[in-house]
Amino acid sequence: PAGTPHLRPALHYTARDTWLNDPNGLVFYRGTYHLFYQNNPHGDVWGNMSWGHATSTDLVHWIEQPVAIACDDAEDIFSGSIVVDHTNSSGFGNAENPPLVAIYTSAYKPETAHEGTQAQSLAYSNDAGMTWTKFTGNPVLTRRSANFRDPKVFSYPHPDGPYWVMVAVEAGDQTVVFYRSADLRLWELASEFGPANAAGGEWECPDLFPLPVDGDPDRTKWVLVVNVNPGAVAGGSGGQYFVGDFDGVTFTPDPSSLLDSPVFGTTGAGSGTGLEGLRECRWLDWGRDYYAAVSFSNVPNNRRLMIGWLNNWDYANSLPTFPWRSGMSLVREVALETVGGRPSLAQAPILPPLNQVQCLDGRELHGVLALPEILPGEAQVIDAEILPGTAEHCGFRLWEDADGGAAVIDYDPAVGVLSLDRTAVGDTTFHTTFASVDSAPVPLEDGVLTLRIVVDHCSVEVFAQGGKVVLTDLVFPRVGTHGSSVFVKGGKAILRKLAVATVG
Numbered sequence: 126p127a128g129t130p131h132l133r134p135a136l137h138y139t140a141r142d143t144w145l146n147d148p149n150g151l152v153f154y155r156g157t158y159h160l161f162y163q164n165n166p167h168g169d170v171w172g173n174m175s176w177g178h179a180t181s182t183d184l185v186h187w188i189e190q191p192v193a194i195a196c197d198d199a200e201d202i203f204s205g206s207i208v209v210d211h212t213n214s215s216g217f218g219n220a221e222n223p224p225l226v227a228i229y230t231s232a233y234k235p236e237t238a239h240e241g242t243q244a245q246s247l248a249y250s251n252d253a254g255m256t257w258t259k260f261t262g263n264p265v266l267t268r269r270s271a272n273f274r275d276p277k278v279f280s281y282p283h284p285d286g287p288y289w290v291m292v293a294v295e296a297g298d299q300t301v302v303f304y305r306s307a308d309l310r311l312w313e314l315a316s317e318f319g320p321a322n323a324a325g326g327e328w329e330c331p332d333l334f335p336l337p338v339d340g341d342p343d344r345t346k347w348v349l350v351v352n353v354n355p356g357a358v359a360g361g362s363g364g365q366y367f368v369g370d371f372d373g374v375t376f377t378p379d380p381s382s383l384l385d386s387p388v389f390g391t392t393g394a395g396s397g398t399g400l401e402g403l404r405e406c407r408w409l410d411w412g413r414d415y416y417a418a419v420s421f422s423n424v425p426n427n428r429r430l431m432i433g434w435l436n437n438w439d440y441a442n443s444l445p446t447f448p449w450r451s452g453m454s455l456v457r458e459v460a461l462e463t464v465g466g467r468p469s470l471a472q473a474p475i476l477p478p479l480n481q482v483q484c485l486d487g488r489e490l491h492g493v494l495a496l497p498e499i500l501p502g503e504a505q506v507i508d509a510e511i512l513p514g515t516a517e518h519c520g521f522r523l524w525e526d527a528d529g530g531a532a533v534i535d536y537d538p539a540v541g542v543l544s545l546d547r548t549a550v551g552d553t554t555f556h557t558t559f560a561s562v563d564s565a566p567v568p569l570e571d572g573v574l575t576l577r578i579v580v581d582h583c584s585v586e587v588f589a590q591g592g593k594v595v596l597t598d599l600v601f602p603r604v605g606t607h608g609s610s611v612f613v614k615g616g617k618a619i620l621r622k623l624a625v626a627t628v629g
């Protein structure tokens with residue numbers, strides 16, 4: 126196939142010429158952020174699952190490193206996490222040079238001792254994450270299950286002394302399982318959670334972390350992230366979360382975080398029936414391309430940073446890019462803010478310095494205003510504060526083509542819904558489920574809609590109202606479609622602020 130350099134993102138991580146899926150083992154150590162990920166080192170579709178590796182010092186520019194943990198004849202290396210074992214509880218290093226320990230899922234191959242099961246295994250690094258050795262005592266935790274995977278491990282600060290907690294899934298039972306350990310080797314079941322809320326597909330890649338509510342260190346809540354595939358709000362894969370309490374053994378969701386009963390159905394692109402409950406669940410993202418999102422460990426100052434896979438299993442293996450396939454989302458810093466009386470996640474993308482190319486404020490608009498072109502090699506950040514006023518619709522058109530096509534970000538003030546329509550931009554035909562219009566409820570705040578839109582070469586991420594709602598979608602624009610505009614239809618709106626910046 127021909128290469129597709131015009132679709133190579135400027136800001137989002139992609140492997141040079143291979144396939145990737147879930148972010149794994151996100152960890153900060155000695156000045157470096159490590160992004161490991163599900164990788165096929167030998168191809169551009171899913172297979173040969175190993176942990177690829179990239180490093181960064183600014184969370185924006187990543188350098189691809191050699192494969193960190195490779196599959197072999199006995200096992201594929203599925204998703205998992207990494208901890209810095211500061212006290213050398215595992216015995217894989219020493220206290221002066223604490224080991225990094227990876228806890229990953231061994232997906233055992235046919236005709237091997239553990240054939241047909243998924244179990245949790247360890248690997249360790251004594252050189253700050255650059256090379257890895259598998260533990261000879263693997264697996265360290267099995268349930269003799271075919272779907273026990275995606276361990277996320279963290280140190281729980283119990284008053285009687287810290288211990289390790291593992292959050293993993295029984296994927297086919299829509300259940301999160303919690304284990305505890307003193308040394309990362311011997312694990313004891315602590316509790317289980319689920320099914321709850323969106324339960325139409327397998328539960329995968331869970332995460333659990335504390336955050337202060339509204340920045341108040343005396344009011345901490347725990348966020349349980351559960352990715353679901355299929356059965357997410359926009360169809361296919363997506364991430365939901367629960368807010369509640371965790372006592373080191375049991376996660377107890379706040380009642381305001383739970384539906385009366387789980388939703389077991391799945392949507393196609395568009396909506397099914399009886400699935401209205403899905404819009405009541407709490408979503409990390411309302412678009413179709415933010416999956417398997419998990420957070421970094423060991424980040425200074427209690428910052429909570431997440432990365433998601435910029436894709437959806439509905440069509441993941443068919444994306445029309447070459448020689449790589451699939452990328453990561455931007456890093457998102459998350460916080461808990463009270464919205465309508467309940468703590469909710471707000472997400473902000475980590476961006477490099479902005480190079481502002483256009484800025485207007487306080488301008489009334491009816492009709493269309495052209496924006497600076499989206500240029501090859503650069504990503505764009507659009508910041509807007511819009512008072513919709515009498516407008517029936519307002520929004521943005523990106524990658525406009527000669528046939529009237531564009532990716533359309535639309536706000537409808539009458540119903541308070543923000544949508545992202547990719548049905549008429551570039552290539553949508555590579556998979557029947559790809560074309561979609563995705564939408565989310567977004568109430569105005571004091572009459573204002575605030576948007577931060579990150580436009581990269583094959584993706585749009587829309588952060589609305591300070592990141593309380595996020596919509597992320599892949600797009601595959603045609604070569605040479607650089608034009609974009611802001612529009613107001615059926616009345617007049619005020620652009621209180623409109624700033625466009627390039628970043629690279």
Ligand code: FRU
Pocket residue numbers: 146147163174203204230274275329330417
């Ligand atoms: C999620 C997932 C995980 C699994 C990995 C395999 O996308 O299915 O549950 O560990 O991908 O690549």
